[in-house]
Amino acid sequence: MKGLITGVLVTLGASVASWTIASDDIQAVMQSSFVTKNQASMERLQQDAVQSVCSAPRGMPLDNKTLTTLREERLNAVVLPADGQYLGDWQRGAEVAGNGRGLQSSDDPTKPNGGNCYACHQLAPDEVAYGTLGPSLTGYGARGQSEAMLQYTWTKLWDTHAYNLCSHMPRFGAQGILSEQQLKDVMAYLVDPASPVNQTEQ
Ligand code: HEC
Numbered sequence: 001m002k003g004l005i006t007g008v009l010v011t012l013g014a015s016v017a018s019w020t021i022a023s024d025d026i027q028a029v030m031q032s033s034f035v036t037k038n039q040a041s042m043e044r045l046q047q048d049a050v051q052s053v054c055s056a057p058r059g060m061p062l063d064n065k066t067l068t069t070l071r072e073e074r075l076n077a078v079v080l081p082a083d084g085q086y087l088g089d090w091q092r093g094a095e096v097a098g099n100g101r102g103l104q105s106s107d108d109p110t111k112p113n114g115g116n117c118y119a120c121h122q123l124a125p126d127e128v129a130y131g132t133l134g135p136s137l138t139g140y141g142a143r144g145q146s147e148a149m150l151q152y153t154w155t156k157l158w159d160t161h162a163y164n165l166c167s168h169m170p171r172f173g174a175q176g177i178l179s180e181q182q183l184k185d186v187m188a189y190l191v192d193p194a195s196p197v198n199q200t201e202q
Contacts, residue, residue: 037105050074054166067165075162078155079173081180086150086187093189094196096182097123103177113177115186120169123189124196133168141191141198153190157183 027045036042047055050070056062099114101107117123120134143149155162158173172178178186189195 039103039107039109040105050161050165071162071165074159074165074174075155077174078158078162080151080154081184086154086184087145087191088181088184088186088188090185090188090192090195092182093185093187094124096178096186097189098127112179112182115172115178115182116170117186125199126196137190137197139198141193141195143191145191150187150191153187154183157186 030045031042034042034045053062053066053070096115097117100116100119101111102113102116107113117137118127118130120131122130122132122136122138123140125138156169157178159171160167160169161171161174170177173180173183190197192198
């Protein structure tokens with residue numbers, strides 16, 4: 001039994017070491033394969049602390065304390081709306097949710113970015129083109145508009161890593177992808193009872 005455990009540990013140690021080498025190789029390949037194009041600069045290849053922890057290969061042991069500390073840091077950095085108002089205009093929010101432009105080399109950096117929510121979520125039930133990487137948000141408004149609900153949703157949009165460290169959702173507020181007003185408008189699109197998101201399919 002002891003031999004087996006030692007064997008497992010040796011194998012694990014070897015795979016961590018080979019990943020470290022492989023990750024250096026990957027960095028080198030990435031650096032030599034990309035060039036800066038307009039707003040898509042090489043700085044984007046540099047991972048922050050969350051991204052590098054979350055890029056570890058499947059099966060590689062992660063330190064729970066590091067994960068918890070990083071998640072708490074993200075949660076503490078969330079900026080709630082300055083005037084305490086979470087909700088804007090759902091009609092403008094619909095445009096933000098449906099707009100997939102922004103931040104790519106071919107996009108005009110002087111125009112506001114979109115949220116591209118439909119790339120990953122179902123929202124209004126009459127929109128047939130949507131991705132399924134994220135859960136369906138159709139009928140989201142049924143959760144109500146309590147302070148706790150609004151703050152949860154705002155935090156999820158501001159920095160999804162505050163709740164789920166390795167989430168695949170963009171950090172719309174923390175990374176300056178959407179403005180405070182755009183976030184308020186998307187919030188209204190999600191929770192306003194008049195929003196198409198909260199209508200049953202015709
Ligand atoms: C690249 C994919 C992606 C995009 C783009 C994206 N999301 Fe998400 N979203 C996810 C995933 C995956 C989850 C579930 C896992 C998690 O919690 O991170 C999620 C979770 C959520 C949740 C929490 C759901 C719940 O049941 O509590 C909300 C709210 C949400 N997204 C709203 C949005 C809005 C609004 C937009 C656009 C401004 C958006 N998302 C854009 C992938 C995405």
